[in-house]
Amino acid sequence: MSEHPYRLAVIIASTREGRFAPVIANWFSRHAETHAHIDLDVIDLDTVRPYELRYGSEEFESFAKRIDEADAFVVITPEYNHSFPAPLKHAIDLLHRQWQAKPVGFVSYGGISGGLRAVEQLRLVFAELHATTVRETVSFALSGNLFDEAGSLHDPAPATQAADTLLHQLTWWAVTLREARATRPYGG
Known part of the structure; x- marks a missing residue:
C-alpha cells in the first residue's frame, strides 16, 4: 500500500428523471470514504451533462482534468435495455488518454440481472x-427493494463485503498502475 491516498473518481452514469442512482451512489460513496487511502471525487453525469460539453470549453476542460487526475474509477450504472446509459458512453468517448492504464470497477443495479449485462x-x-477492469463488482438486483426510505440497505452485509472486495482489488491496481505510469509513461 502506498503512503499516499489515490484519487478514486466515482462516476454516476444515470441522468434519467426519477433515477435511483443517487441512492446507490450515496451508499457506495459513504462506504468508500471509510477507506483512508482513498481520495474520493464523485462525478455525476447529470451535473456534467456530457452532451453539452464542447472541446476547449471550460466545462469540457474541467471534466477532462477530473478524469485525468483520477488514479481509478468506479462506474455506478443501471442497466437500460440490456446495456448502459447513452450519456455514459458519450462521456467515455469524449476522452481517450485520460482513461489509459487505470483500473475501473463497477457498481451496477437494475432488474433481475442487477445491471450485470451493462457491466459486461x-x-x-x-x-x-486500454483501461483495466477489475473482476469483482457490486450488483444490486431489484435494487428498489433493497434500500429503505433513508437510503440504507435492509441487509448491508453482502453489499458491504462485495464493496470491500472491489475496493481492495481496485486499490492494488490503482497504486500499482500509478507507480508504473510515473516510472514509465504508458504508450498505448
Whole structure:
C-alpha cells in the first residue's frame, strides 16, 4: 500500500428523471470514504451533462482534468435495455488518454440481472481504451427493494463485503498502475 491516498473518481452514469442512482451512489460513496487511502471525487453525469460539453470549453476542460487526475474509477450504472446509459458512453468517448492504464470497477443495479449485462458491455469499452477492469463488482438486483426510505440497505452485509472486495482489488491496481505510469509513461 502506498503512503499516499489515490484519487478514486466515482462516476454516476444515470441522468434519467426519477433515477435511483443517487441512492446507490450515496451508499457506495459513504462506504468508500471509510477507506483512508482513498481520495474520493464523485462525478455525476447529470451535473456534467456530457452532451453539452464542447472541446476547449471550460466545462469540457474541467471534466477532462477530473478524469485525468483520477488514479481509478468506479462506474455506478443501471442497466437500460440490456446495456448502459447513452450519456455514459458519450462521456467515455469524449476522452481517450485520460482513461489509459487505470483500473475501473463497477457498481451496477437494475432488474433481475442487477445491471450485470451493462457491466459486461462496459468491460469491452474500457478494454478498447486500454483501461483495466477489475473482476469483482457490486450488483444490486431489484435494487428498489433493497434500500429503505433513508437510503440504507435492509441487509448491508453482502453489499458491504462485495464493496470491500472491489475496493481492495481496485486499490492494488490503482497504486500499482500509478507507480508504473510515473516510472514509465504508458504508450498505448
